[in-house]
Amino acid sequence: MSLFKALTIAGSDSGGGAGIQADLKTFQELDVYGMSVITAITAQNTLGVHAVYPQTVESVVAQLKAVAEDLKPEAVKTGMLFSKEIIQAVAEQIENYQLKNLVIDPVMIAKGGGQLLKDDAIDALCEYLLPKATLITPNLPEAMRIADMKKVETITDMKKAAKRIYHLGVKHVLIKGGHLSSDQKAIDLLYDGSTYYSVSSDRIDTKHTHGTGCTYSAAITAELAKGNELYKAVNKAKHFITCAIRHSLAIGNGIGPTNHRGHRIENKEG
Numbered sequence: 001m002s003l004f005k006a007l008t009i010a011g012s013d014s015g016g017g018a019g020i021q022a023d024l025k026t027f028q029e030l031d032v033y034g035m036s037v038i039t040a041i042t043a044q045n046t047l048g049v050h051a052v053y054p055q056t057v058e059s060v061v062a063q064l065k066a067v068a069e070d071l072k073p074e075a076v077k078t079g080m081l082f083s084k085e086i087i088q089a090v091a092e093q094i095e096n097y098q099l100k101n102l103v104i105d106p107v108m109i110a111k112g113g114g115q116l117l118k119d120d121a122i123d124a125l126c127e128y129l130l131p132k133a134t135l136i137t138p139n140l141p142e143a144m145r146i147a148d149m150k151k152v153e154t155i156t157d158m159k160k161a162a163k164r165i166y167h168l169g170v171k172h173v174l175i176k177g178g179h180l181s182s183d184q185k186a187i188d189l190l191y192d193g194s195t196y197y198s199v200s201s202d203r204i205d206t207k208h209t210h211g212t213g214c215t216y217s218a219a220i221t222a223e224l225a226k227g228n229e230l231y232k233a234v235n236k237a238k239h240f241i242t243c244a245i246r247h248s249l250a251i252g253n254g255i256g257p258t259n260h261r262g263h264r265i266e267n268k269e270g
Ligand SMILES: Nc1ncnc2c1ncn2[C@@H]1O[C@H](COP(=O)(O)OP(=O)(O)OP(=O)(O)O)[C@@H](O)[C@H]1O
Pocket: 018, 109, 110, 111, 138, 139, 140, 176, 177, 178, 179, 186, 187, 188, 201, 202, 203, 204, 205, 206, 209, 210, 211, 212, 213, 214, 215, 216, 238, 241, 242, 245
């Protein structure tokens, strides 16, 4: 049996629910060998981000080189990238090693508050990384910033934003509807430059959604690493994140994490 490998380039969440920790748990659950490049260490729990300690550009490049020269991932995701210097360095190395199946989760602000991307880094993300990516997965506030719109609150807004983001050079755009109003289904909108696809599930009534975006983009990356085409990878990942939210964990005193074993519980694998 072939062993597929996926890489996450992201920040560490000491609380274990988002960031590198969520990505590696997801890769493992989906039978993909996981590797990591850590861009920043956050002191974080279910209540919020207490502190951010970015890595140097030298550290990020050294980690990326070590992985790319030896282990050769079939797919790569980026999460928290923090600064334009880190974004530029990551983009250069992705080009240098011709890394394929790149998924960008344009992480900006943590659910409990806490800035994970500097304001002046959004332009760098659009200029250097988007043109290299297979997919970008913004939530509604992130889509609003990247598409440079005043609001993204409805399905009509999501369609407009997806088109604007597509024209920045990325191959596919998936706008996540987790932040749509609470009476609506959890509808995500996928756009490939010609067609809009709706990827939807029932909305689960829980406050424990820490790390949903990280887990979802990591699941898409794992499915791409296994050779699935994009639409199938997104649908499989949607099932994975929905199970993870349905069985999310009421731990800590704030917004608890998703349960990466949720899909096993639903499949009665224990
Ligand atoms: N209550 C919910 N019930 C079902 N699905 C949900 C719910 N909340 C979010 N989702 C789904 O979870 C996925 C992640 O979306 P979301 O918009 O929450 O990401 P995010 O804001 O980037 O998350 P985070 O910042 O915590 O990483 C999407 O598929 C979204 O539709």
